[in-house]
Amino acid sequence: xxxxSLTGEFVAFFVFSVxxxxxxxxxxxxxxxxxxxxxxxxxxxxxxxxxxxxxxEFLAFVQVxxxxxxxxxxxxxxxxxxxxxxxxxxxxxxxxEALAAVGALALFGLLFYAIRETEFPVxxxxxxxxxxxxxxxxxxFTGYVVPFELVSVLLTVAFIGAIVLAKKEAE
Amino acid sequence: MLSSYLTLAAILFCIGLYGALVKRNAVxxxxxxxxxxxxxxxxxxxxxxxxxxxxxxxxxFTLFTIAVAAAEAAVGIAVLIALFRAxxxxxxDEFDEMRR
Numbered sequence: 001x002x003x004x005s006l007t008g009e010f011v012a013f014f015v016f017s018v019x020x021x022x023x024x025x026x027x028x029x030x031x032x033x034x035x036x037x038x039x040x041x042x043x044x045x046x047x048x049x050x051x052x053x054x055x056x057e058f059l060a061f062v063q064v065x066x067x068x069x070x071x072x073x074x075x076x077x078x079x080x081x082x083x084x085x086x087x088x089x090x091x092x093x094x095x096x097e098a099l100a101a102v103g104a105l106a107l108f109g110l111l112f113y114a115i116r117e118t119e120f121p122v123x124x125x126x127x128x129x130x131x132x133x134x135x136x137x138x139x140x141f142t143g144y145v146v147p148f149e150l151v152s153v154l155l156t157v158a159f160i161g162a163i164v165l166a167k168k169e170a171e
Numbered sequence: 172m173l174s175s176y177l178t179l180a181a182i183l184f185c186i187g188l189y190g191a192l193v194k195r196n197a198v199x200x201x202x203x204x205x206x207x208x209x210x211x212x213x214x215x216x217x218x219x220x221x222x223x224x225x226x227x228x229x230x231x232f233t234l235f236t237i238a239v240a241a242a243e244a245a246v247g248i249a250v251l252i253a254l255f256r257a258x259x260x261x262x263x264d265e266f267d268e269m270r271r
Contacts, residue, residue, distance in 0.1 A: 009172075013172075013175065013176075017175075017179050020179065020183060021179070021182060021183070021186075024182075024183055024186040024187070024206060025186065027186075027190065027202065027203075027206070028186055028189060028190045028193075028194075028203075033196060033198060033199060036199055036202060037202065040202050040205070040206065043183075043206065043209065044209065047209050047212070047213060050176070050179075050213055050216075051216055054176075054216045054217060054219070054220045055220055056216050056219070056220075056230050056233075058230070059212075059216060059230055059233055059234065059237075062234065062237060063212075063237070066237055066241055067205070067209070067237070070241065071205060071240075071241065071244050074244055074245065074248055075198060075201065075202060075244070075248070077248070078198050078201075078248040078251060078252070079198050081252050081255070082198065082251060082252065082255045082261045096193070097193050100188075100189055100192035100193045101189060101193075103188070103192070104185040104186070104188045104189040104192070105185070107184075107185055107188065108181055108182065108185040111177075111181040111184075111185075112178060112181060115174050115177045115178055115181065116174070120173055120174070120221075120223075121223045124224075124225065125225075126220045126221070126225035127225075129227075135227055136227060136230060136231065136234070139227055139231055140231070140234075144231055147235060151235055151238045151239070154238070154239065154242055155238060155241070155242055158242035158243075158245055158246050159242075159245060161246055161249070162245045162246050162248070162249035163249075165246070165249035165250055165252070165253050166248075166249040166252045166253060168256075
């Protein structure tokens with residue numbers, strides 16, 4: 001199944017997947033919340049590299065801008081504004097953790113089995129567009145106008161809602 | 172190559188699921204949910220290149236998912252800040268009124 005030749009794409013895939021998986025595992029195992037956010041930023045940047053490998057340059061840019069930039073900073077602000085004793089307290093809850101680990105591993109086993117068993121149809125080769133951002137912009141303003149406008153309404157509602165929720169109540 | 176991408180996304184999703192189930196700090200639970208959303212995005216983009224009919228549709232879907240995820244993160248953090256003001260904690264174990 002994994003009999004891929006040692007091309008540049010495969011080497012880049014390997015490097016990015018090492019970054020992604022080690023960042024994710026470190027995120028789960030760190031105890032300080034700020035360290036978790038930093039390792040999560042590494043995961044986001046690794047995923048952006050994967051997007052470049054998959055000929056989605058515009059999405060890679062958006063990923064770095066929104067996830068590695070905005071969401072990480074937002075989470076750090078969330079940590080700062082909530083609790084400062086930011087070390088996860090360890091308490092006896094090992095059965096719960098073991099149950100969660102078994103569930104996650106079972107889900108992974110199921111997904112892995114499904115991926116191995118599925119016979120994917122041989123696709124015609126993907127011709128990457130000359131200008132990825134140009135093609136996405138054209139699609140966004142022709143075929144996807146209605147979802148695009150709906151997303152803009154959603155973002156406005158969400159940000160106004162966030163401001164209202166987080167605002168200090170007047171005495 | 173497609174199955175490698177799918178396996179990587181499955182690993183990422185399961186790690187995120189484990190984190191969301193185990194962690195106590197609500198901010199960390201939100202972080203784990205972002206991890207799972209990233210795994211889904213990776214799947215969508217992988218199918219847009221290696222799927223049966225390669226096209227830009229998967230990338231458009233990912234664009235909309237990223238927008239919705241950003242809105243979700245903002246509202247989630249705002250709710251957490253409001254909860255912290257009301258209760259003085261963000262420990263998910265202590266938000267258990269509905270249980271009693």
